[in-house]
Amino acid sequence: MRQNEVLEVLESVASDQWGIITTAQAQREGITRLQLSRLADKGVLARSRHGIYLLPSAQHGALTDLRTAWVSLGAREFPDERWESEDKILVSHESAALIHQVGDLIPRRITFSSTTRKQTSQEDIYIYSNREINSKDIRNVDGLPVTSVELTVSDLAEKKIEFNYLATMVVDALRKENVRMKDLATKLNDAAESYGFSSGQQLVQECQREAASDDDREESIARYASLAEIARESLGAQMVTDLLKNNLYGSLPTASLAEIARESLGAQMVTDLLKNNLYGSLPTASLAEIARESLNQVSSKASPKSSEYQTNKKSEDIKKRQPPGYSPTPIDDEEELQADTGKTAKKENEA
Structure with a gap:
């Protein structure tokens, strides 16, 4: 199979997978590891993770790493097969909040939830295993299975994140279409006690008071x-x-x-x-x-060093030395003031 034919096959099978292909998926289509490696060495493909490649049509963006991480956790199956399977791996917790754009938490690792026991050696991925997740709490976001907004907020509340972060998240969640306060409050019932409230409704109301929108x-x-x-x-x-x-x-x-x-x-x-x-x-x-x-x-x-203060003080001293009943003319007063000021200046120069 020629290089351009290999690339056509890869693009076809990865069209519903954001231009991402795994070695295991390629082998199912009759393409060997060596062929993939040669395409990568020529720069036609880009290595993303171990056994994961990005095709020329790959969608690059803020969610690229998250998508490649999800693909890597089911490297042999294609997306439609994984959606039909009862054993699901969903984007959840901080990563789900990032996708839904609720709150301002910055994920330290890419977080998933699995309905079965699932482990990985990839250090930047964390999986919450053996979770019971109702199909009503799963959303399809551009091909990615993601926990619903309500469950995402509830999951993070169960982790006891700081209240101010939760408050921002709750306010953002309530702005989302089809997110009802009643449903969100119900999801938060179990976590409410951790924050000192008797019910999810009370927790939601306090979050609304705490977090004003930007x-x-x-x-x-x-x-x-x-x-x-x-x-x-x-x-x-x-x-x-x-x-x-x-x-x-x-x-x-x-x-x-x-x-x-x-x-x-x-x-x-x-x-x-x-x-x-x-x-x-x-x-x-x-x-x-x-x-x-x-x-x-x-x-x-009012400063003793200011010229205005010194002039006023001189004037007061002159008035104190005048005999009772003396009423100086403006010229006399001015001359005496100038004379007295001159004496002071002379003493300062001699000093």
């Missing part, structure tokens, strides 16, 4: 940013103060609060806000930044 969160941030911009550009300082006092911004990001305070409020107003703790739980770092940037004008005027 879209909603981004929308809130954008909305609050717009409010901050309006406050800075359109509102007077007193109105901004009132807004902060009444906490009308709700969960306005603290960075925006700090920016409003610095740009819209006077230094004294910021002082009052800080004294009365009107920022609530504003982080101390933000408070420090507000204090440094907004109160700098007040502190600089």
Whole structure:
């Protein structure tokens, strides 16, 4: 059999298998290991796993490794034969969550569930063996047998993943078409106690409260940013103060609060806000930044090193030396102040 004929046979039998072929499958079609090896050496085929090859028509993507892993666990059978068999190997747990796009768990290994006892020496694959899985909980996702969304979430809850991860997964699952809250809650009944709840329904409700969607969160941030911009550009300082006092911004990001305070409020107003703790739980770092940037004008005027402070002090000293009833003219007062200032400057130069 010529090379192009071998390739035609391989492409034909692997058309329903994402362009993936195994050595055992090829041998069933009369193609030897040596022929496969030669095609691989020429770059026509790509070696993926032991005894697994990718054809030129192979579908490359995020699920390629997962597909080749599934094929490798039933290397002799073709997909239609495996689907008809009672002994099934399904994508499950973290890998199923990845396929269904629920949650944000990153699988450390490719995870499968088998209805019989199944083992593998492949280190990147983990198999949950001897599982009883109802046919109603099996989904065909582009040719791959995958546990349903409800069972996938339940499986991971049984593993006692962290609650925040589970909450995100539950919220994502409920957005999926044909996933009903009642069905999901029923699946979670057994795992609910592990999280401190009496029922799956209670667990689902708490997950909904815990996990806000990323879209909603981004929308809130954008909305609050717009409010901050309006406050800075359109509102007077007193109105901004009132807004902060009444906490009308709700969960306005603290960075925006700090920016409003610095740009819209006077230094004294910021002082009052800080004294009365009107920022609530504003982080101390933000408070420090507000204090440094907004109160700098007040502190600089009160500093003994500032020229304004020294001039005012000189004026007060001169007034103390005047006799009772003395009312200096502006010129006298200015001349005496200049003279006194000159003496001070001379002493400083001599020193």
